[in-house]
Amino acid sequence: MDTLRAKDPxxxxxxxxxxxxxxxxxxxxxxxxxxxxxxxxxxxxAALGVSRQAVHKRFAGRTGLLRRNRK
Structure with missing residues (x-):
């Protein structure tokens, strides 16, 4: 992070x-x-530190993410 601060903005x-x-x-x-x-x-x-609704909205429509494997 310090290297970023030393650079041109x-x-x-x-x-x-x-x-x-x-x-x-x-x-x-x-x-x-x-x-x-x-x-x-x-x-x-919970792992991402966001609400279930937020993570579902962000990822659920993406291919292969809507359904999960049932064990």
């Missing part, structure tokens, strides 16, 4: 945006993995 903002895209992609992967393992939206939401 516009360069830093570009790097932050790139990091956010990478984090969003990784979050989607991990949510998909959690659903495949049978985790509920409530459990995933």
């Amino acid at each position: 516009l360069d830093a903002l570009g790097q932050i945006a790139a990091l956010e895209r990478r984090l969003d992609a990784e979050t989607e992967i991990q949510v998909r993995r959690a659903r495949v393992q049978g985790c509920s939206w409530e459990v995933i939401a």
Whole structure:
């Protein structure tokens, strides 16, 4: 984080945006993995620190995330 503060603000903002895209992609992967393992939206939401409604709204419409495997 200190290295970002040492940079030109516009360069830093570009790097932050790139990091956010990478984090969003990784979050989607991990949510998909959690659903495949049978985790509920409530459990995933708790892990992300958001409401069940928020996580469901963000991810439920994406391919392969609506249904979970039942064990």
